[in-house]
Amino acid sequence: MKLADLSLIQEIARHGSFAAVARQRDVDASSIGRIVAGIEHELGFRLFARTTRRMELTEAGTLYLSRVGPLSEELDRAVEECRAMQVEPRGTLRLSASATFGQRIIVPRLSAFRALYSAVTVEGVFSDSTIDLVADRVDLAIRLAPMIDGDYVVSKLMDTRYRVVAAPDYLRRAPRLEQPEDLAHHRAILFPYRDYRSRWIFRDAAGTLTEQAVEGDLVLSPAGAIRDAALAGLGPALLPDWLISEDIEQGLLQTCIGGWDVTATRFDTAAWLIYPSRSFLPAKVRAMIEFLRRSMA
Known part of the structure; x- marks a missing residue:
């Protein structure tokens, strides 16, 4: 069952009427009835007992919603929290850099970052070994090289000499x-x-x-x-x-x-910011990128 279907069933149970839900959604009541009929066919049992005055949950419908209702609420909360992370910097940020760059450049700046973004927990993965951003769940990496290859978003943090x-x-x-x-x-x-x-x-x-x-x-x-x-x-x-x-x-x-x-390699070397995708970039990653650019300007 789709989450949208579950939400519809919960609305009908609260209002006790196809018509009331149809008015709220600005659709025809018959379309609500067809959707519910399709859901009941998929589940293999009736959810609602229809009377001339009101729509009541069946015993099976009551049991079903009592089990999946809390799950639906948890899913809604998860979506709300994840959407909030796109707007407000929060959560855990896994940041990768070479061992020396992390220790000498990143660590001394973490106090100022923490003062600005107290809801962000920083996990620094400082190593000279090559780290797979996706496999190691790295949100943002800083790499020192003439250029960067790979299917990542790459932007220059600063030139190096x-x-x-x-x-x-x-x-x-x-x-x-x-x-x-x-x-x-x-x-x-x-x-x-x-x-x-x-x-x-x-x-x-x-x-x-x-x-x-x-x-x-x-x-x-x-x-x-x-x-x-x-x-x-x-x-x-x-x-x-x-x-x-x-x-x-x-x-x-x-x-x-x-x-x-x-x-030892090429003269146009740089420190590069690397992250897996530009789509739906979490606010915590944007915050760190902007902070590093400001502090190293």
Whole structure:
């Protein structure tokens, strides 16, 4: 039976008349009768005993509505609550990001988000492993890449840029590090991905590209571990600006090989917002997207 049919039966039981329900719905009373007859045929028993003055539930009809009535009310409440979630941010938001981006960028902002949206519970899934948004019930993901493939809605959160950095103490005692070829005399701190651990790509002001092989005896992940190793003076590292900008401002790390853009993959990298569908986007997801855009502007 359809939910609309169940609602109709409940209305008739309350009013005790096909005509009253027909007037309320602005339809012909005979059409209500035909619908009820079809429902009774489908169920295999009569719901109403018809008299000249009133429509009464049969014993079977009374039993049936006593069992399915509470279910109908629960379904109505569920629909109301779910529709409310489309308007007002509430419920649990599962947010995915890489381990270091989640810890360094997302977590420090959660206090401000919670102050604005106290009815939203945030579950942060911070991992460098690839997560399936649908299978893992992720509402919103942030991924760092040149581009994103897949059947998802994707929009750019912010551009990212990489730099070669090292601790001042390391640079004082190590060979000079001013040109890409100088990396041949250093043991770099490397990321385990193939492109990051074998060669870095440099681009000068004229747009000329130079590939420089890199070697090192420290291969670490996640990116936060590479940052910590660089801060400890263990060698130069290739790290994103969102992770090291404060360290550079505070003099804890220095940019090396100035005047060159650098990357391990492509120069136009970014942080991307990804969610499964644009249709019926919950208010909690919209709220987080708008909050992240504002706080990172």
